[in-house]
Amino acid sequence: MRAPMSAGIAGVALSLLACGGGGRTVVVYTSVDQVFAEPLLAEFEKQTGIRPRAVFDVEANKTVGLANRLIAERNRPQADVFWNNEFLQTMRLKASGVLAASKPEGAGALDARWKDPDGVWYGCGARIRVLLAREGAPAPSSLRALSEQPQRLKSFGMALPLFGTTVTHMAALWSRWGGAETLDWIDRLQAGGARIADGNATVRDLVVQGQLDLALTDSDDACTMPAGAKATIHALPAGEALFIPGTVAMVAGAPHAEQGLALINWLLRPETGERLIELGASQISLHDPARRASCLEGLMIAPPEASLAAIEAAADAAREAMQARFRR
Amino acid sequence: MKRRLGAALATLPLVAFVYAPLAAPGFAWVALDAPRWQALLITVAWAAGVAVATTALAAAAALALWTRGRAIAILAFLAAPLPAYLHALAWLPWLRGPWLAPRGAGPWLMAGWVMVFACLPLAFAVVWLRLRALDGRLADAGMVHQSPNRVLAKVVLPLWMPALAAAACLVFLLSLTEYAVPSLFAADPWTLEIFTDFSARHDAARAWGLSLPLVACALPALAALLAYARSAPAQGRPPADAPLRWWMTAAAALLVLQWGVPLAMLTQRAAAAPLSSFGPNVGRDVLTSYSVATLAAAIAVAAAAPLAWWLARETAVWPWVLAVLPLAVPAPLAGVGLVTVWNRDGVPPLYGTAAMLVLAALARFLPAAVLVLAAVWKRVDRRLLDAARVHGSTRAVLLRVAFPLFAPGAAAAAAVVFILSLGELGATLVVAPPGGGTLSIRLYNYLHYGAAGPVAWLALMMTVGSLAVGWPALAWMARRGRNA
Numbered sequence: 079m080r081a082p083m084s085a086g087i088a089g090v091a092l093s094l095l096a097c098g099g100g101g102r103t104v105v106v107y108t109s110v111d112q113v114f115a116e117p118l119l120a121e122f123e124k125q126t127g128i129r130p131r132a133v134f135d136v137e138a139n140k141t142v143g144l145a146n147r148l149i150a151e152r153n154r155p156q157a158d159v160f161w162n163n164e165f166l167q168t169m170r171l172k173a174s175g176v177l178a179a180s181k182p183e184g185a186g187a188l189d190a191r192w193k194d195p196d197g198v199w200y201g202c203g204a205r206i207r208v209l210l211a212r213e214g215a216p217a218p219s220s221l222r223a224l225s226e227q228p229q230r231l232k233s234f235g236m237a238l239p240l241f242g243t244t245v246t247h248m249a250a251l252w253s254r255w256g257g258a259e260t261l262d263w264i265d266r267l268q269a270g271g272a273r274i275a276d277g278n279a280t281v282r283d284l285v286v287q288g289q290l291d292l293a294l295t296d297s298d299d300a301c302t303m304p305a306g307a308k309a310t311i312h313a314l315p316a317g318e319a320l321f322i323p324g325t326v327a328m329v330a331g332a333p334h335a336e337q338g339l340a341l342i343n344w345l346l347r348p349e350t351g352e353r354l355i356e357l358g359a360s361q362i363s364l365h366d367p368a369r370r371a372s373c374l375e376g377l378m379i380a381p382p383e384a385s386l387a388a389i390e391a392a393a394d395a396a397r398e399a400m401q402a403r404f405r406r
Numbered sequence: 407m408k409r410r411l412g413a414a415l416a417t418l419p420l421v422a423f424v425y426a427p428l429a430a431p432g433f434a435w436v437a438l439d440a441p442r443w444q445a446l447l448i449t450v451a452w453a454a455g456v457a458v459a460t461t462a463l464a465a466a467a468a469l470a471l472w473t474r475g476r477a478i479a480i481l482a483f484l485a486a487p488l489p490a491y492l493h494a495l496a497w498l499p500w501l502r503g504p505w506l507a508p509r510g511a512g513p514w515l516m517a518g519w520v521m522v523f524a525c526l527p528l529a530f531a532v533v534w535l536r537l538r539a540l541d542g543r544l545a546d547a548g549m550v551h552q553s554p555n556r557v558l559a560k561v562v563l564p565l566w567m568p569a570l571a572a573a574a575c576l577v578f579l580l581s582l583t584e585y586a587v588p589s590l591f592a593a594d595p596w597t598l599e600i601f602t603d604f605s606a607r608h609d610a611a612r613a614w615g616l617s618l619p620l621v622a623c624a625l626p627a628l629a630a631l632l633a634y635a636r637s638a639p640a641q642g643r644p645p646a647d648a649p650l651r652w653w654m655t656a657a658a659a660l661l662v663l664q665w666g667v668p669l670a671m672l673t674q675r676a677a678a679a680p681l682s683s684f685g686p687n688v689g690r691d692v693l694t695s696y697s698v699a700t701l702a703a704a705i706a707v708a709a710a711a712p713l714a715w716w717l718a719r720e721t722a723v724w725p726w727v728l729a730v731l732p733l734a735v736p737a738p739l740a741g742v743g744l745v746t747v748w749n750r751d752g753v754p755p756l757y758g759t760a761a762m763l764v765l766a767a768l769a770r771f772l773p774a775a776v777l778v779l780a781a782v783w784k785r786v787d788r789r790l791l792d793a794a795r796v797h798g799s800t801r802a803v804l805l806r807v808a809f810p811l812f813a814p815g816a817a818a819a820a821a822v823v824f825i826l827s828l829g830e831l832g833a834t835l836v837v838a839p840p841g842g843g844t845l846s847i848r849l850y851n852y853l854h855y856g857a858a859g860p861v862a863w864l865a866l867m868m869t870v871g872s873l874a875v876g877w878p879a880l881a882w883m884a885r886r887g888r889n890a
Contacts, residue, residue, distance in 0.1 A: 103841075105840040105841075106840075107840075111851060112843075112847075112848065112851040112852075113851065113852065116686050116687060117686065120686050129841075130841075131839075131840035131841030131842075132840060132841060132843075133838055133839075133840050133843075134843060134847060134851060135835070136831070136835055136847060136850045136851055146604065146610070146738075146742060146836070147741075147745065147836050150610070150742055150745040150746060150749070150836075151745060151749055153749075153750070154749050154750060154751075154757075156749070156757070156758050156840065157840070238594075276589040276590060276591075280590075402441075404594075
């Protein structure tokens, strides 16, 4: 009994330790939802013969996981490519020296707004911030207008603005409205009893369940409402809208740089942008902003105003202010 | 000298697997301001409330099942393998309603309800096992002249109190470091503060500094837990009869609800989900998770056994404290520490392989195995070993006397580590090798995406796997305990 058990344990141990794989591989760290990223990476492998080995993030870690892992590994990088579903964290990693410049083939086709001037990161599919309204509940004309209707604030919700796209949106508002007006808006929301939930998907669910009339959320969360959900999606006006491009970048010191560049090339293709929309990972094409997911058809989507660099410049101040406001 | 050397050698696995990764990121002192103090106090108060409620419920249920056989009580552990966030998934549709305010105390109450049910199996195990070990003849004798309520208050409770305190402390520790469940109900625990700061500054040393208040709050609970673990084991049998009260029956019914609601929800959602809703590589994740949990359980028992043996004979408190202190540390810190230790030149090339998942599980749960095994060693009558040594070789004593006495406890420790490893997320996320995801990562990703069907399937797989390990271990322990 004991000998076979010992051999079994040793066999499991050896097989685990031996796993590493041969052949052409590329290691990609991605915060794109696993349900979207996995099928796409499988298509990449089929078309190029390069086996992707992915590390996924989880929503619960609120971006702590992958970014900190990349920084912790900076002296001996394991990843080749960082594929992010937003841009702020990518810009911060660039500032930390974790990412490196690359020259992918598809870079020329991208508008200058959606790529790093130093060639470190490139936009890959985009989402936008939207208002989700319960059926029968009128959507306000703007976020400013919403804050001037205190009676509606109790049935409005958004995610906690300490992480992810919500704090990025606060940074965008900070860069356009200024800090004082942004904080005034936040204070009105809090005074009016707005619901602050743990994530964009949560506030979406609250609207779908009828517990809230309005929610500020991401387009991918809004567009993945259950079929038959009684809610409508509304675009934000110019000055309040936020485009959230996904970004892809080479990791500095990547062990498989050639395969990493091949993956970046593949992700920047217009066809891949189409697939991202089909899968639901993004809702707007960066190659053709008129091309959008069906859930956003007919919406007047304002073109992005503030540059990503301006949003990044405002991010630290916005984050500190949000932490002071929302720590209880 | 020989004893000190033996103690040093026995603690080596703990240092290597647990303390080295925790110490690797460094430490930075962080002063707390008023909002942070408030957040910490609310978290501590919530955890204490969950601990008291869970223990009271577990105690009432244990009294109901005191004389009613092990088989029925084992039903209490059906949902033990489910991570707390899956209990939250099951209860969310019913808790989020107009009858409970969505802000203020409301989110904490909802999160508390879920945590009570998630921790109930563990608390029940602690209090029920001790209740079964009490000398029931004392209760029988007391009930000759006094009412059952008076006997319960004056005879049973005083003897039972250490176990009740231990269960409460265990639940307190689990609740104190829990992040996922409170955040699902928009209640912001102290761990959120740590994650917020970690996310903003990428400073693991500072995150350690922020964890220190949490660890300090956990110390009294750890001390109480250790006092119980170090106490003399009880040897007894249940009373001839234990009258049933309505509140005991209600508690036992809640015990059934505790596993009935999540399993019914999971089964219903799984039945509605087509297999095509799974992404690729699911099978690989399942295999990786079970392999890692099995290996971690085996290594944890082997590494913890000598340390537990030494602890069981140690009268000083500080070795016990050092052995279990890491249980109070948030998981991502352990992950970052492992990266710091193993992603460098001059160490075996384990980084980037699935071996890191095993190391993450050991870093988190080796102290739990030490605690369980130390309690086991304390129950072993050393006179049996001394008597065996008179006529047998050391090898024969180990194999034919010590091992059979130790084996049921080893099975329990292995089962505990297996179940905990299967659901581990925080440290796993930081060290998961490329292309080597686990069931917990996939499950949590599907949960966020709203893929209820695949979530239900994966959760059922996790439950079945844990039950396949946990129940035989429990049954074997029960059988050996009966034959002892």
